[in-house]
Amino acid sequence: MTGVPVGPSERPVEVRCGRFFVRLGEPTRDGTRWLTEGKTVRVKCGVLTEVSF
Structure with missing residues (x-):
């Protein structure tokens, strides 16, 4: 999904x-x-990751 709107x-x-x-x-x-x-986010396997801006 890099560089793609989601x-x-x-x-x-x-x-x-x-x-x-x-x-x-x-x-x-x-x-x-x-x-x-922008920020770098680490997504762990099998866990919900929330990002705040």
Whole structure:
């Protein structure tokens, strides 16, 4: 899922275990407008990981 929009921020997203760079953005006619700085998140296997911005 790297570099791919995954949907609304209030919904869970199922991903594989590992480290991910995440940030919030919204689509525009010219691409994406980033709403937050990005951060690296470590997703543990089989555990819900919540991220706050």
